[in-house]
Structure formats: C-alpha cells, structure tokens
Amino acid sequence: DTAVSQTPKYLVTQMGNDKSIKCEQNLGHDTMYWYKQDSKKFLKIMFSYNNKELIINETVPNRFSPKSPDKAHLNLHINSLELGDSAVYFCASSQWDDGYTFGSGTRLTVV
C-alpha cells in the first residue's frame, strides 16, 4: 500500500500547455510538500501545506499553483509550461520531525 503516491509518473507535453500533477498520502501526516529536482539532482522546495494551509511558498513563478482539498491531498497545477519547467517533481509528507516520506516522482518533459 503506497504511502505517498503521485500521478502521473511521466508527463510529456508541449510548451504553453497547462498540466496537473496529483499527490495523495495515506500516512495521516499533517504536512505535505512539493519539491523540484533538476538534472543535477539539486532539490528545491516549492510549496508546503500544513493541514490544508499554505505555509511555504518559495520563489516560484506564479504559473505554479498548489491546491490542497484536504490534508491527504496536494495537487500541483502548472500553467503555460516552459522548457525550463522540465524536471522531476516530488511530493512528500511529514509529521513533526520524523523525516519525510517521498513519492516516486513525476518526470515532466516540456517539448
């Protein structure tokens, strides 16, 4: 039973399109996150929600919009996709200071 699941695993799309990535966790964690990992494996936090409330909103283009309908779900919508958005996007969840549980990632390729 997957703890943090995100879909789709792969996403290939053209520049200018709008796409969404979904994330769900069944761990009962209060906090969820979106991270972007570039081709050099560098991890950059994008957003964090605690119990459906946005608590971190890093310097990310406003084309990226997170939505948390409940504390088990955190989706990421991206408008007007650009070539530079190509990366692997990871959803994660945590409870207090116990460390993160990551999803398996969504590899986004913009062509």
Added chain:
Amino acid sequence: GDSVTQMEGPVTLSEEAFLTINCTYTATGYPSLFWYVQYPGEGLQLLLKATKADDKGSNKGFEATYRKETTSFHLEKGSVQVSDSAVYFCALSASGGSYIPTFGRGTSLIVHP
C-alpha cells in the same frame, strides 16, 4: 541561514570497500540530522536520522554520528555492495517548530563489482 555541505561526487568504489560521505552543516539551535538515499528512478527514502548531539543513526549497515563540536554527520558503511549505488542526501531540520529540512546537493555513489 541554515545550510548543508556534502562532498562532491561521484564517489566510485569497488564492492566491499569502506564508504565515507562527508556532511557538515550550519544551523542555529539544535537541528535534527538525516541521511536520505535515492535509487535510480525513485524518490528519496529516509535512511537514518539523529536528533541530538552524540546520537548515532544506523540502518542497513550505514551509520552516522551527530557531532556538534565539528558540526558534522558523516555517513559510513563498512562494506558496500553494488546495490548501494545511489545518490545520498544529507539534510537538517531546524529546531523551532518549522521542521522544513534543508538538503545538501547530494553525492552520487557508484559501486563496481
């Protein structure tokens, strides 16, 4: 602000060699320290953690000791296997309630048979 510095990779070893991946940190207060591992095509997995000075985290033959005096949390394993080939991330989670970790840039480990 908080930061984590890891040794640059890739680290290339033969099977059964001893592994050390260095990690040092800068943080105010008393952070918790973590090592995560990312196998090819997968997400990060928590490998081990330590929450206070002199604590030793261990898992799957890997160990790391929280050294406050040297602000370090080096990852070690006595005998690596080919299956240990992955990217390893050191991270800290600052005290004070936010629990948002700061990650190092990752160190790639390649183990040859």
